[in-house]
Amino acid sequence: MYDFAIIGGGPTGYAAAMYAGRLNLKTIIFTGAPGGLIITTDFVDNYPGFKHISGYDLFSNVQEHARSYEITEISAEATSVRSNDRGAFIIQTKKDSHETKTVLFATGASHRKITVPGAAEFENKGIHYCALCDGFAYKGKIVAIVGGADSAAKESLELAQNAEIVYILCRGSALRGEPVNVTRVHQNKKIKLVTNINPVKIIGKERVEGVELDRPYEGSAILKVQGIFVAIGHIPQSELSLQLGVLRNEKKEIVINRFTETNVHGVYAAGDVSDTPFKQMIIGCAEGVMAAYRAYEHLAKAI
Structure with a gap:
């Protein structure tokens, strides 16, 4: 059984994995296609320590840092998540399942599509x-x-x-x-x-x-x-969290407190999928770290 499972392979997820590794939590991260929206950004100049860096390179730095600790990476997407009678959570992919004591949703957001006539027909054709x-x-x-x-x-x-x-x-x-x-x-x-x-x-x-x-x-x-x-905004990818009864707001963002905790004990959310109003990579990474630390405290109390 894992201590900490992260669903989402963007910078928020890998920042959480990095800190969980530092805390010696047995950690698994379900990445799907890793990187998130940040890797489509040509330049980032608002992340402390880097005056000008590509989004891809900045994400790669976070990912490399996380990989310096003992974490398990699953390249498949999580398809379902449920609680069991032991008070733990089962995360399922198309191939297998994994049990964990705590869960972080760092599933990010996707581009909001334009819906005027002709938009769907010409997607990727202009x-x-x-x-x-x-x-x-x-x-x-x-x-x-x-x-x-x-x-x-x-x-x-x-x-x-x-x-x-x-x-x-x-x-x-x-x-x-x-x-x-x-x-x-x-x-x-x-x-x-x-x-x-x-x-x-x-x-x-x-x-x-x-x-x-x-x-x-x-x-x-x-x-x-x-x-x-x-470029008309983003839609949080929060549907999977509904399987655990996690509360969302009218924007379909996962509702969290200032410690990234959701209404479900042992379940956290961070980054663009959460209801934090300021959607920036630095905020997402900070929330990922906060979630890892809160999971660590939660597990320490359970001993």
Whole structure:
């Protein structure tokens, strides 16, 4: 039996695994596809100790640190989790099951999809959710970003390295985000911010050819672009936690207290899946460490 099981292989999960290893907890982490959303980020400049580093490299550092301790990594995704009559938890994958005394949900979040007509048909045919992953294909082309917050600002800066023009289609009256990123957007001559506007339909034949807007822009309600990148937020991946009766809020985030504890004894949540309002890698890592320490204290009391 394991002392501490982590569901999720992003930086939050591996930070928890690192600290659990330091505390000599017998630890298992179910990673699925490891890395999380951070590895799709071209640059991170708000993590202490690193003025400028790629998201992939930063995650790799956390993962390598965790692997310096004795932890068990399972590359499969957890498909179910339940409690048993011994007061422990059984985590099932498609291949096998593992028993643990405590559980941390560090399952992160996924990109919120755009739902206007044409969006589903053109996904990966001009509709994308990751500038770092797909932006290189739009060198010298015209693209648009749908979104109005910090992720849209950062995606636009990434795209501007290759695209000829980047339109930010922002439904609000101003671009919201960290001031440093907003300033960079306004200073970049390739980026055009269009406010108080919404896409209503994606247009194209075999691939995206344009987007219909809810009001005219520069004399036309059709903006001709060859690619559309979506940055309209994220959806917490919390469904698995319902199998244990874990409480979620109206946003489907797992509700935790300041110690990362859920309403279920011995069950914790951390990172983007939790209801912590400030979604940043440093916060997720800190919560992962907190969860590991609280699990350690919980198990010490049970001896």
